[in-house]
């Protein structure tokens with residue numbers, strides 16, 4: 744099992760300038776794990792990745808690729824050159840697509856550089872069983888669907904999955920102990936869940952064996968983001 748002791752901070756901001764404003768609040772010696780998503784990448788592109796990396800932080804580039812295998816493979820080849828530490832795809836794209844993603848990442852990683860970790864989204868933490876039945880017409884339980892996606896991800900040779908903390912124990916049993924479970928939908932007690940349906944506190948996520956937690960709004964929209972970050976980090980490492 745991996746335990747990444749820093750919560751991964753989801754910077755879901757609309758502008759590059761917001762990233763700078765946010766990161767400048769931290770002591771420069773504090774090295775963070777930052778998640779950059781579609782909103783920022785679509786507006787600021789690779790420059791925002793280079794900027795965050797230049798400060799010595801780790802970057803999870805969360806673009807959730809889901810397309811035909813050939814397109815995913817060539818896109819991963821390009822993303823591998825950006826110097827990010829982690830990228831992801833949707834497991835719903837299938838085993839062939841995930842293998843293609845892995846191949847692209849391997850081919851694109853410059854010699855001497857570590858290959859970014861590749862993980863797959865199972866069922867989004869904003870998806871309830873009702874949504875899954877009505878919209879996706881997957882008529883199993885949500886847990887079965889998540890475990891099926893996790894097994895397909897392991898079969899494709901990826902490093903792990905994005906899942907809700909509620910599913911970590913079953914996923915590890917169905918795959919293997921070193922299979923990464925990165926869990927968003929983390930809410931310290933007393934904070935709003937917003938659009939997240941399957942939430943857990945940092946302490947609970949630690950207890951059930953999550954490897955990484957992703958936290959966005961409880962930090963970025965806190966009155967004091969630095970204090971919120973350190974409180975969540977302390978709770979996660981208890």
Ligand SMILES: O=C(O)c1cc(=O)[nH]c(=O)n1[C@@H]1O[C@H](COP(=O)(O)O)[C@@H](O)[C@H]1O
Nearest residue numbers: 753805866867868905927928957958959960
């Ligand atoms: O892939 C993800 O990171 C992801 C998958 C998922 O199932 N649920 C989920 O919330 N996320 C991301 O995790 C972050 C959670 O942010 P907050 O809800 O603000 O803490 C967002 O950036 C989401 O895009």
